[in-house]
Amino acid sequence: xxxxxxKLSAVETAITTATNHKQRQRPSGAKPAVNFVVVGHVxxxxxxxxxxxxxxxxxxxxxxxxxxKQEAQKMGKSSFYYAWILDETDEERTRGVTMDIARACFExxxxxxxxxxxxxxxxxxxxxxxxxxxxxAALLVICATRGEFESGFDLGGQTREHALLIRALGVSxxxxxxxxxxxxxxxxxxxxxIDAILRTFLVRQAGFTKTTFxxxxxISGENLVQPLPASHPCRKWYNGPTLIEALEQLPAAERPENxxxxxxxxxxxKSTANVLGLSAKVExxxxxxxxxxxxxxxxxxxxxxxxxxxxxxGAAPPTMASKSEVCFAGDQILITLAGNFENEAITAGNVICxxxxxxxxxxxxxxxxxxxxxxxIPVIRGTKAELFAHSLCAPCTVKMLKCTLDKATGEVLKxxxxxxxxxxxxxxxxxxDTPVNLEAYSKCKPLGRISLRANGITIAAGIIDTAxxxxxxxx
Ligand code: GDP
Numbered sequence: 245x246x247x248x249x250x251k252l253s254a255v256e257t258a259i260t261t262a263t264n265h266k267q268r269q270r271p272s273g274a275k276p277a278v279n280f281v282v283v284g285h286v287x288x289x290x291x292x293x294x295x296x297x298x299x300x301x302x303x304x305x306x307x308x309x310x311x312x313k314q315e316a317q318k319m320g321k322s323s324f325y326y327a328w329i330l331d332e333t334d335e336e337r338t339r340g341v342t343m344d345i346a347r348a349c350f351e352x353x354x355x356x357x358x359x360x361x362x363x364x365x366x367x368x369x370x371x372x373x374x375x376x377x378x379x380x381a382a383l384l385v386i387c388a389t390r391g392e393f394e395s396g397f398d399l400g401g402q403t404r405e406h407a408l409l410i411r412a413l414g415v416s417x418x419x420x421x422x423x424x425x426x427x428x429x430x431x432x433x434x435x436x437x438i439d440a441i442l443r444t445f446l447v448r449q450a451g452f453t454k455t456t457f458x459x460x461x462x463i464s465g466e467n468l469v470q471p472l473p474a475s476h477p478c479r480k481w482y483n484g485p486t487l488i489e490a491l492e493q494l495p496a497a498e499r500p501e502n503x504x505x506x507x508x509x510x511x512x513x514k515s516t517a518n519v520l521g522l523s524a525k526v527e528x529x530x531x532x533x534x535x536x537x538x539x540x541x542x543x544x545x546x547x548x549x550x551x552x553x554x555x556x557x558g559a560a561p562p563t564m565a566s567k568s569e570v571c572f573a574g575d576q577i578l579i580t581l582a583g584n585f586e587n588e589a590i591t592a593g594n595v596i597c598x599x600x601x602x603x604x605x606x607x608x609x610x611x612x613x614x615x616x617x618x619x620x621i622p623v624i625r626g627t628k629a630e631l632f633a634h635s636l637c638a639p640c641t642v643k644m645l646k647c648t649l650d651k652a653t654g655e656v657l658k659x660x661x662x663x664x665x666x667x668x669x670x671x672x673x674x675x676x677d678t679p680v681n682l683e684a685y686s687k688c689k690p691l692g693r694i695s696l697r698a699n700g701i702t703i704a705a706g707i708i709d710t711a712x713x714x715x716x717x718x719x
Pocket of ligand 1: 289292
């Protein structure tokens with residue numbers, strides 16, 4: 245009791261203490277960044293396709309690729325060598341508990357892309373959620389080979405689950421790479437068949453607003469970066485974009501640089517009673533040396549002693565920010581804070597914000613719009629689950645089923661349902677055991693996307709409609 249009163253007053257202090265900061269603009273000329281997550285059934289060819297694309301874009305040198313080719317041949321896995329490129333660039337994956345996904349970057353003339361390659365296995369769904377909840381768009385890789393698309397799409401396959409999950413997390417644009425076209429001789433009929441089945445599902449059932457289908461071969465590299473030659477069999481019936489062109493057509497995400505500061509802590513690199521070295525991601529706003537900030541949910545006051553973009557490529561991240569620069573929404577950073585900290589209390593899922601009106605108020609109760617997955621038992625009032633959001637994981641309880649909704653139109657279908665069967669969309673009230681750093685999706689997307697897991701499976705995912713703050717009422 246005592247500690248909860250103390251915590252409340254610390255948050256109250258943060259809400260009533262405006263922390264000054266300079267208004268900053270990201271230097272012009274910086275290319276807009278696009279984050280996209282690569283999803284699809286296992287063996288659809290995700291890693292091969294991305295590895296090959298990175299190679300064609302000049303992100304990996306020929307020598308490295310040749311080395312992989314030889315090593316792969318020695319191991320009798322010669323077809324896998326492009327996939328290893330992504331593995332090579334994924335040293336960051338060892339960074340903290342949440343990051344078990346391969347990351348890579350590439351640039352075009354117009355944009356900077358950050359790829360998150362989510363493993364396709366069922367066990368990796370939590371990692372995929374981490375990837376999806378940081379993404380502006382998704383690349384869904386489908387295997388065109390007869391029988392394989394079907395097994396990935398039908399019951400038990402991950403294609404549906406991945407698509408529903410990323411849509412539920414607010415991603416509305418999807419590019420579909422219809423891969424392994426070489427195995428079906430670039431046949432139009434097969435491409436059209438997949439397009440018809442999948443597009444209906446993606447638009448009608450999952451609710452994506454924009455879909456682009458591109459025929460490709462990850463292994464040969466055809467139609468990834470260079471347009472197909474006029475003599476190519478696919479050119480008889482396909483005049484659409486290459487894969488990279490389809491990605492270039494995705495709208496660049498807004499970067500909420502002038503929104504209230506939100507920095508999500510991904511990992512604690514160094515922790516003493518008065519200095520913290522953190523690896524973190526700026527989700528909104530901007531930050532620089534000397535800024536006074538609060539660390540939520542405990543509302544510890546801290547001063548920024550160093551902050552820089554985290555661009556290291558070594559295996560182990562440095563423990564402290566090596567220099568100071570202004571960092572903006574979208575940046576992955578290293579940040580050093582000075583203050584009075586209770587070491588164990590600072591973990592992944594903490595959020596750095598400013599005080600006063602810009603403060604993030606930790607809450608326990610949320611109204612959430614969720615999509616229920618293919619669950620064995622319907623979700624009812626009292627269902628207990630683990631709530632995942634940004635780098636946070638917290639136990640929670642479903643407190644109320646408000647109504648079920650039509651997936652496509654959002655219309656109310658039924659008020660106060662007794663249970664939520666699989667594949668339903670609904671508004672529910674969730675309560676966490678302790679206050680957590682989440683807020684409405686309309687205020688800050690990355691802090692408003694959640695998923696729920698119980699007994700080792702993902703039961704639902706969605707976005708926060710309202711965060712119910714008790715502190716405001718108390719003030
Ligand atoms: P992931 O599990 O989705 O990442 O799939 P991988 O990239 O590991 O590929 C799975 C298998 O499919 C490997 O044997 C690849 O060589 C093969 N593969 C990937 N892309 C293609 C393609 O375009 N054509 C053919 N024929 N095989 C491919």
